[in-house]
Amino acid sequence: MVHRAFIALSFIVVFEASFIHAQEKAPTWQAGVAKVVITPREFMWMSGYGARTKPAEGKVHELWAKALVLQDAPGKRCVLVTMDLVGIDRVFSEELCAELKKRHGFQRSEIMLSVSHTHCGPVVGRNLMTMYNLDEKQNQLVKSYTQELHDKLVKLVGAAQKMMTPVQISWGNGFTTFATNRRENKETDVPKLRDLGQLKGPVDHEVPVLCVRDMSGKVRTIVFGYACHATVLSFYQWCGDYPGFAQLELEKRYPEATALFFAGCGADQNPLPRRTVDLAERYGKQLGDAVEAVLKAPMANVRPAVKTAYTTVDIPFGELPSREKLVQDTASKNQYIAARAKMLLKDLEKTGTLKQNYPYPVQVWQLGSDLTWVALSGEVVVDYSLRLKEELGKIWVAGYANDVLAYIPSLRVLKEGGYEGDTSMIYYGHPCAWGPRIEELIVATVHAQVARVRK
Numbered sequence: 001m002v003h004r005a006f007i008a009l010s011f012i013v014v015f016e017a018s019f020i021h022a023q024e025k026a027p028t029w030q031a032g033v034a035k036v037v038i039t040p041r042e043f044m045w046m047s048g049y050g051a052r053t054k055p056a057e058g059k060v061h062e063l064w065a066k067a068l069v070l071q072d073a074p075g076k077r078c079v080l081v082t083m084d085l086v087g088i089d090r091v092f093s094e095e096l097c098a099e100l101k102k103r104h105g106f107q108r109s110e111i112m113l114s115v116s117h118t119h120c121g122p123v124v125g126r127n128l129m130t131m132y133n134l135d136e137k138q139n140q141l142v143k144s145y146t147q148e149l150h151d152k153l154v155k156l157v158g159a160a161q162k163m164m165t166p167v168q169i170s171w172g173n174g175f176t177t178f179a180t181n182r183r184e185n186k187e188t189d190v191p192k193l194r195d196l197g198q199l200k201g202p203v204d205h206e207v208p209v210l211c212v213r214d215m216s217g218k219v220r221t222i223v224f225g226y227a228c229h230a231t232v233l234s235f236y237q238w239c240g241d242y243p244g245f246a247q248l249e250l251e252k253r254y255p256e257a258t259a260l261f262f263a264g265c266g267a268d269q270n271p272l273p274r275r276t277v278d279l280a281e282r283y284g285k286q287l288g289d290a291v292e293a294v295l296k297a298p299m300a301n302v303r304p305a306v307k308t309a310y311t312t313v314d315i316p317f318g319e320l321p322s323r324e325k326l327v328q329d330t331a332s333k334n335q336y337i338a339a340r341a342k343m344l345l346k347d348l349e350k351t352g353t354l355k356q357n358y359p360y361p362v363q364v365w366q367l368g369s370d371l372t373w374v375a376l377s378g379e380v381v382v383d384y385s386l387r388l389k390e391e392l393g394k395i396w397v398a399g400y401a402n403d404v405l406a407y408i409p410s411l412r413v414l415k416e417g418g419y420e421g422d423t424s425m426i427y428y429g430h431p432c433a434w435g436p437r438i439e440e441l442i443v444a445t446v447h448a449q450v451a452r453v454r455k
């Protein structure tokens, strides 16, 4: 009898031990997050508007860079770096990724760089260089800020890696409506048109949310996006605009969490009406409400598996200007056209030819089996996210990722012309508008990369 009871007891102990062992080994995500202030220490030139006539004069709140490192069950890591900045250029991005590989072992496809596109951040690197006429002092400040930013971001990713702990990840989509198609609605008419329900043009009002909870269920990291220009404000104060306020709001509501914003395909979308700090704060809260509603509702669990892909596709420009045309343009009364012509002539002298194509980056992350996250570069118009969501099902589409090289019009917007389809190319220093294959090439590349990670 005693003998039998002993056998039964040992069985229970062994069974329990193996159950605990199985629980410990249950596949899980690990995540680490870190943040760092990137507000310039000096009042240097601000990015996003050519009409500014002096450097920054103050600060509404700090600008931040944040890094979230994810590791899936088999141990593959990837890192999202978000920045409260208007843009980063290709050279900055490539140098940073090379350093992140060297120091922290990340492959290119495992690094997603994302800017909020706030128009109250500093000029960085060569981004939008023909938009500004900087003197020697300002040029020097941009150079040293850019170097400092690079160094801070490398350290930031290292700090996030040191914070890795087991987590649960889930996702969902919310909704908020302040993004307004700026090509189709006159700014001053927007309040009236909104009241009448008569706003025109395509919009993407989804608010994608990724939530990282610790094993006790506490919210630790919130990643969220929205497809709308961060252009409520255009003054001389450092400020994250509505995405900055939204991040602050969420970190207030979830004090143990870090909130990271990524911009969607909002190149032709403005937050309207705009121009006051009060409105930027109000849109921030509105976006925060949309995110909180997702966090409070049941969210879809993400299996601990990640696949990453990154490639470039050559996008041809339209008809390139001749050398004579560029020489003629150097005398243009439009200072931006003249600045672009001088820059292109320098390139022409150096290399003997103007570049026919731009190697456009396309990145895709597959999280678990359900969530496909496409990161496009440049200022992408909303047609891309609407089309890709329709063609590819459950996906998120980020813009302003990895290399903010230019506006990226759809074929429709390219044909219509205007700022997003044509004249914005001047400020980005490109020789002319994009060629007509832009949409077809980008969409085909996204499809191919999505097929790779979904395999």
Ligand SMILES: [Zn+2]
Residues within 6 Å of the ligand: 117, 229, 267, 379
């Ligand atoms: Zn923009």
